[in-house]
Amino acid sequence: MSDAAIDKDSRTPWPAVYMTAAIVLGAVLAFLLWAVPVRDGARQWTAPMIAGGWMAWTFPVALFFWTIASLLVIFTILAVRFPETPRAGVLRIETTRGDRLFITLLGSAFICLGWLFLAGPPVWWGLGLSLAYAAAVFRWV
Template identity: 70%
Template sequence: MEWMAWTMPTAAFFGTIAALLLVMTLLAIFRPEVPRRGILTIETTRGDRLFITLLGSAFICLGWLFFFGAPLWGALICCLIYAAAVFRWV
């Protein structure tokens, strides 16, 4: 990682994204799903909900940084709650 000057949090972030994509791929192979309609009234799959979650989480973190500053632990908790809601109701 030194050749890219990555910090440990950056490596953890991209490692988590890679792990999520791997889990979604394995779920698609072993447990195929039918798209469903949720609160947004559009058909979504697991991958769509993951994308919505990641995009929303980025905005939650940016808003947290703007209003509260550097420690992002509160934003992480908000993002986890948001992710649970998206995967449950969207």
């Protein structure tokens, strides 16, 4: 390891970066949970979070976008903290973590759409297949 890499690591307070990211992402998730409408004392998880809004911002939709944003934040921190060189996997194309994340998200979208077409809702089994697909992509692609 070169002296420049050691100096760079010693100047960056990585525990503070990790904690800040966790606090911000946790605060946004807590806000989303707080924003879920309550009717008759029960949370309405699939009710619109913004009454009369132009888009159906329900909790599952907001949680989906929060998950994507969280993945992007985590992968950005990983890319800065642990730079990597591309590696060639089973497909014989060079990919980085970010490339594999993109391949995973794109493939998972098609898996869930296919599940909806072939089996209909709910998509829990499609989500399980997507997680298995993600593990395979990160392991072998």
